[in-house]
Amino acid sequence: MNDKQEQKRISKPELRRLSALLDSREIEILQTINNVKFITANQLQRIFFTKNENQATNLRACNRQVNKLKKYGLIASLEQRIGGKRAGSGSTIWTISSAGFQLLRLDEIKSMKGTRKKLYEPNILFLEHTLAISEAFARLKELDQQKKIELLEVQHEPRCWRTFSLKNTPTFLKPDLFARFAQTDEYEEFYFLELDQATEAPSRVVKKCKFYISYYNSGIEQRSNGVFPYVVWITVNEKRREQLTRYIHEYLPKAEMLFRVITIDEFETLLTGDQTERKED
Template identity: 65%
Template sequence: MTDKQNKRITKNELRRLSAILDSREIEIVRTIHQVKFASANQIQRIYFTENEKQSTNLRTCNRKLKRLKGFGLIDNLDQRLGGKGGGASSMVYGITSAGYQFLRLDDMTLNATRKRLYEPNILFLEHTLAITETYTRLHEMNRLNKIHDLQVTFEPSCWRTYMKNGTTPTYLKPDLFARFAVDDETEDFVFYELDQATQCPKRVIRKCKQYLIYYNSGIEQRINGVLPWVVWITPSEKRRDQLTRHINEAIPNAERIFRVITMDELETLTYNNHKEED
């Protein structure tokens, strides 16, 4: 990361930036804050799709990211997707302290202070970028009218609280929550869990059973009127098959709530779910 992220920006300067940035630039800063880290490729796919040529869209996106970095609102990590040879699209961005204070100008619900941008460990970064990729693909599906009225809640806002054993406040911590319409009559609610194949299946089973305890509390039904799907997204078909086998062996009728897919199966999942229901 550059020294730009350590530069203090006055509130007057932040207000000046608020006046000169366009709405898309502000939304980019807000999105990077929500997802924690995003690659240039992911930002391009969310915000820059007007041109038929992908290379043109990416160049436009990179100019915007460079501009926001120049203002000190975001910065790129030293780490890149796929290593140093990945090109500009592989650069990963996070929000700076100044960028966070910039967002607070219009959203005082954010905490007054925020820690400086840091270089995360590789496992945390890969997991976070997988969450961002899930959001990016849902956004693309919504833009192409494959789903409608997409609403996404990021952590920690998507976490749920319930009482364990009736006495102990406990957090259920999904990676992402999405609500969207499939057609004029059907609306889906989904908790997403991004598996990186770094933990044993027993830990995944424990998390699944935590969902069951939470569902049995009745809290979610009172919030949304339905029980959301729980979708585990794995990095490979081998891992998908492994988790599917373990979940089905440990939890009776697991398919009523849980789905295990790869990232490339995300788009077809909704169609297949409702085809099965029909």
Template identity: 65%
Template sequence: MNDKENKRISKPELRRLSALLDSHEIEIVQTINQVKFITANQLQRLYFTKTDNRVTNLRRCNRKLRRLKNFGLIADLPRQVGGRKSGSNSTIWAVSSAGYQLLRLDDMTLNATRKRLYEPNILFLEHTLAITETYTRLHEMNQKSKIHDLQVSFEPQCWRSYMKKDGVATFLKPDLFARFAVDDETEDFVYYELDQATQAPSRVVRKCKQFLAYYKSGIEMRVNGVLPWVVWITPSKKRREQLTRYIHEAIPNAERIFRIITMEELETLTFDTNKEED
């Protein structure tokens, strides 16, 4: 990232820029800030869906992104998903320092200071984009009325604090939290963990046990009156089968809380507890 993308600008200039933006553009900048990194493809699926022609929608999306970039509010990363030959839909976007400052004008809950915009390492970037993809697909499900009233919390808002057995305060750090209605009578609460197959299955099991320790603290039940599902999303069926085996061997009745799926299975995932007793 260059110095221009990390440049601080005056409040009067920020106010001038804010007056030039419509509510849709502000919402786009807010979303990019929330997810940290997002591709043009994901942004198009979130905000540019008016026509059935995806090429037209993507073209409109890219025009909007160029406008926000020209204002200095967002920046594109030097690398692209799938390489340069993948086209503009694979461009990765982040909020610039000026964009963050603009958001703070109307949201003082944002930190007064923020680290300089930087190009992340590939593992962190892939993991973050997987979280963004999960959110994008949940949003699409909500738009198609497969779920309703979607509410999502990103890191660090979705993190939870609790006391371990030794009395030491600690954090549970899921990647994403979602609350949504399936029908008029059913509402689901879900923590999502994005597995990139970069860590040993034993570490995944340890994270699962941390969820159990947090649930035993009683905090979640007091807040929501229900224990959320924990869904691990894996990059392949082979990895899904591996994690399923390790988790079920280590945790009795793991199916009562944990689900292990691939990203392609997210839309068809159901939480039918009756199946557990078959």
């Protein structure tokens, strides 16, 4: 971290004073940063600052807001940036500070258990994966803003995780995101999202797909939502997309209707286009 002030402790009375100084959008920004763990200024701008047609103006407004939160010691920025310093202020990566987490807990003690761990500079693979999740979330919010979908619910980790019994052993299924949205007033769509950075062998993806099949067979999600969500693997390029599609088709031919493999540029088309009917309970 490059923020010295993030290490200092802030008393509960001081946190309450700071909380009273924040408006609803600033609280929502803190909640978003906490939910996604790491997010770029550019992604925050696209989620929260969209009123001006000039994107540079929107980014400046975003930077003023996050710098205010930084001044209060509620968020911190990483030393590293996406694209390096030449990429500009939009490449700054933000994360919640211990004080920011404790401020959120003032009014959300029941839903935010535990204490915040000491902040750290994450390794590049973890950071790239986390920012890919943040990018998927930002695009969901953009589609909602553009009224191309009505975003009804997003569950971040660990809320999106599911527990079920596999061979009489309690097992966690850990999607990266869960999204529920509507395209029309007539029906809703449900998605488990997996962000693939092509850092693992395709066999590991197939193994994770088998976990989803086991969870599908448990019937838990169908009893809750009436249908089983699509499992969407969002990967880095077309070559990787074709590779994963081939592996799923070869090793899981009877279950491939549960899965989609796309690039991030195909995300909007998938969410707003015609959907193939999936299996119901």
